[in-house]
Amino acid sequence: MPMKQFLSAHDVDSIDDLIDLARRHKRKPRNLEDLGYGKTIINLFFNPSLRTRISTEKAGLNLGFDVITYDASGGWNIEFETGAVMNLDTAEHVREAAGVLSQYCDILCVRSFPSLTDKEADYADRVMKSFVQYATVPVVSLESATRHPLQSLADCLTISEHSHRPRPKVVLTWAPHPRRLPQAVANSFAEWMVEWDKVDLTICNPEGFDLAPEFTAGAQVVHHQAEAFRGADFIYAKNWSSYDDYGATASLPDWIIDESKMALTNNAYFMHCLPVRRNVVVTDGVIESPRSLVLQQANNRTWAAQAVLGRMQTK
Numbered sequence: 182m183p184m185k186q187f188l189s190a191h192d193v194d195s196i197d198d199l200i201d202l203a204r205r206h207k208r209k210p211r212n213l214e215d216l217g218y219g220k221t222i223i224n225l226f227f228n229p230s231l232r233t234r235i236s237t238e239k240a241g242l243n244l245g246f247d248v249i250t251y252d253a254s255g256g257w258n259i260e261f262e263t264g265a266v267m268n269l270d271t272a273e274h275v276r277e278a279a280g281v282l283s284q285y286c287d288i289l290c291v292r293s294f295p296s297l298t299d300k301e302a303d304y305a306d307r308v309m310k311s312f313v314q315y316a317t318v319p320v321v322s323l324e325s326a327t328r329h330p331l332q333s334l335a336d337c338l339t340i341s342e343h344s345h346r347p348r349p350k351v352v353l354t355w356a357p358h359p360r361r362l363p364q365a366v367a368n369s370f371a372e373w374m375v376e377w378d379k380v381d382l383t384i385c386n387p388e389g390f391d392l393a394p395e396f397t398a399g400a401q402v403v404h405h406q407a408e409a410f411r412g413a414d415f416i417y418a419k420n421w422s423s424y425d426d427y428g429a430t431a432s433l434p435d436w437i438i439d440e441s442k443m444a445l446t447n448n449a450y451f452m453h454c455l456p457v458r459r460n461v462v463v464t465d466g467v468i469e470s471p472r473s474l475v476l477q478q479a480n481n482r483t484w485a486a487q488a489v490l491g492r493m494q495t496k
């Protein structure tokens with residue numbers, strides 16, 4: 182079924198179908214090279230990106246779309262409040278911004294990070310939802326304040342390619358980081374793993390770092406890595422800042438993923454969405470080991486994006 186938006190796992194009829202489609206694109210990247218003929222994708226970035234930007238551009242080009250990327254990560258002060266008197270810092274209202282961009286494209290892709298200060302606005306996903314509301318073309322999330330669905334779809338594909346038994350044990354573990362980061366990748370990973378229903382998901386994080394309950398339903402949540410790692414087939418590491426004490430972080434270097442923790446697992450694969458801080462999040466030895474899938478995950482971003490872009494309902 183064509184999709185009118187791609188913001189979360191809930192916009193997808195069948196994750197397995199989408200994974201199959203991504204696999205077909207991976208085998209024959211140019212098989213549908215006329216699909217986007219005469220159509221344009223705009224990628225709008227309010228925050229920087231390496232993987233998402235290039236893989237989405239490549240996916241669009243493989244499908245024959247024209248692709249225009251606008252990097253607004255240097256700053257573009259948009260107003261989101263209805264009825265705002267715009268005599269301060271905001272230069273343009275999202276109604277015009279979304280309306281204007283819709284004149285120039287057939288699919289609008291948007292990346293926007295959370296403030297990590299205003300929990301209510303972040304969890305209302307105000308930036309992404311405003312673009313959805315005021316754009317007249319389908320909107321694809323390139324990571325919003327709360328979710329990163331293209332990353333999660335690529336992660337489903339990667340796990341499906343390396344899964345050698347029914348319902349493997351997948352562990353999403355918090356890991357240290359010097360800066361405060363969004364919960365989006367972790368939220369989305371949990372949401373997709375539960376919705377996909379092909380793995381058993383354990384989420385492991387320090388006390389005070391539980392994800393929002395809407396994302397953890399259906400997963401086991403534990404607070405000790407030694408307990409979580411036992412018997413794991415996949416270790417997915419990610420830092421996130423606190424949801425409860427919103428945006429707060431903690432210095433817990435012992436949560437690093439190292440060889441001794443990986444030795445507790447069922448010879449697990451190591452996964453991370455990247456970018457990663459070496460020897461803070463994960464040791465060189467683990468990320469460089471033959472069980473590390475980080476480059477396969479990055480590769481699969483293209484095929485995931487191609488599956489999604491090809492499914493969007495354009496005029």
Ligand code: AN0
Nearest residue numbers: 362363365366454455456
């Ligand atoms: C971002 C995050 O944690 O959401 C992007 C991840 C894809 N990471 C960093 O900014 C390091």
Ligand code: CP
Nearest residue numbers: 230231232233454455
């Ligand atoms: N994994 C990921 O989304 O990376 P970028 O921030 O480089 O796009």
